Amino acid sequence: MPISIGRSLCIIVVVSLATFATRVLPFLLFPKGKEIPPLIRYLGIALPPAVIGMLVIYCLKAVNLLAYPHAAPELFAAAVVIVLHVWKRNNLLSIGAGTVLYMVLIQTVFV
Amino acid sequence: MEQRTKNRYAKAFRVAFPYTIPVLTGYLFIGTAFGVMFQEKGYNFLWAILMSVLVYAGSGQYLAVNFFVPGAGFWNIIFMTLMVNVRHMFYGLSLLERFGRMGKKRLYMIFSLTDETYSLLCTTKIPKGVPEDAFLFAIAFLDHLYWIAGSAIGAVAGAVLPLNAKGIDFAMTALFIVIFVEQWMAGGKRIPALIGLISTAALRVAFGMDRFVLPSMICILCCLVLGRAHIEKEAVLDAD
Structure with a gap:
């Protein structure tokens, strides 16, 4: 261990509290029992689909379009997930097949 | 009990x-x-x-x-x-x-x-x-x-x-893609879904991979607020 046990524990507690702070903020701004303003109620409904879109990109943030392999494994595997899912509507099949394909692509094809 | x-x-x-x-x-x-x-x-x-x-x-x-x-x-x-x-x-x-x-x-x-x-x-x-x-x-x-x-x-x-x-x-990426597709096919929420996807992609390119999240969140909020009339109309139309 590069630093003392006490300091390590402190870091974990601090990171834990800072993480919790980001998650608890909306609940502090709009506590239980307080009327939720219509705009916030609207955002509560409109945000999830937008956030899912954001998370798709967030997961792919490390890809580099300009350098080899030009995001080909990611785009190809993502396309397979989409097609399989539209076709079969089976979560585990789409996710499983897409992930295995991606692993094969980055380990053997686009090395 | x-x-x-x-x-x-x-x-x-x-x-x-x-x-x-x-x-x-x-x-x-x-x-x-x-x-x-x-x-x-x-x-x-x-x-x-x-x-x-x-x-x-x-x-x-x-x-x-x-x-x-x-x-x-x-x-x-x-x-x-x-x-x-x-x-x-x-x-x-x-x-x-x-x-x-x-x-x-x-x-x-x-x-x-x-x-x-x-x-x-x-x-x-x-x-x-x-x-x-x-x-x-x-x-x-x-x-x-x-x-x-x-x-x-x-x-x-x-x-x-x-x-x-x-x-x-990639399992995590695939999970979010699947949820995205599910929501897309259910309809009623396609405008906010596109707002999230496109604005984050654009700002990832503009700001680089280490500092695009906060700008994306602000952009999404602005678009959702500005597009409220359209988004609520889409939700109601598809609910019928």
């Missing part, structure tokens, strides 16, 4: 489990990656478990591994952690009322609100015959267990793990 509460939760966990399998796959492996990284710093599985129990954040914990060096300042640690988790500030807005109905479990639900749990909570229809609060709690708790298990495995197995698991973290 005690027995009935037990049955209620046993059933909720049984029913919730299949919904969490994609997260199980993803968390076991990205949790493992965290355990390996932490172990390489000299922290054994007990430390990895402690951190995964108390912090419970994917990219947050990856980043945090770098804090365990001499001279890392606490203000710096707090600031970096807030920045990497800033997207979580959105999540509660969609769950204020549902968590408000969950009594003592409310605090744990807020604590355990990761990207994956949030996505499942917002998009899974509660199956018939299961109480909402027990079902939501089961999803959150199972996801947390997978994360803890993954990080413990990584810290124990460490260096002996086969390297050919490379790319398995």
Whole structure:
């Protein structure tokens, strides 16, 4: 261990509290029992689909379009997930097949 | 009474489990990656478990591994952690009322609100015959267990793990793509879905991979507010 046990524990507690702070903020701004303003109620409904879109990109943030392999494994595997899912509507099949394909692509094809 | 509460939760966990399998796959492996990284710093599985129990954040914990060096300042640690988790500030807005109905479990639900749990909570229809609060709690708790298990495995197995698991973290990407497709096909929410996808992609290109999240969040908020009339109309039209 590069630093003392006490300091390590402190870091974990601090990171834990800072993480919790980001998650608890909306609940502090709009506590239980307080009327939720219509705009916030609207955002509560409109945000999830937008956030899912954001998370798709967030997961792919490390890809580099300009350098080899030009995001080909990611785009190809993502396309397979989409097609399989539209076709079969089976979560585990789409996710499983897409992930295995991606692993094969980055380990053997686009090395 | 005690027995009935037990049955209620046993059933909720049984029913919730299949919904969490994609997260199980993803968390076991990205949790493992965290355990390996932490172990390489000299922290054994007990430390990895402690951190995964108390912090419970994917990219947050990856980043945090770098804090365990001499001279890392606490203000710096707090600031970096807030920045990497800033997207979580959105999540509660969609769950204020549902968590408000969950009594003592409310605090744990807020604590355990990761990207994956949030996505499942917002998009899974509660199956018939299961109480909402027990079902939501089961999803959150199972996801947390997978994360803890993954990080413990990584810290124990460490260096002996086969390297050919490379790319398995695509399971998480695939999960979000599947949820995105599901929402798209259900209709009624396509405008906000496109706003999230396109503005984040554009700002990732503009700002680079380390500082695009906050601008994306601001852009999404502005677009949602400005497009409110259209978005609400779309929701109503598709509901008919």
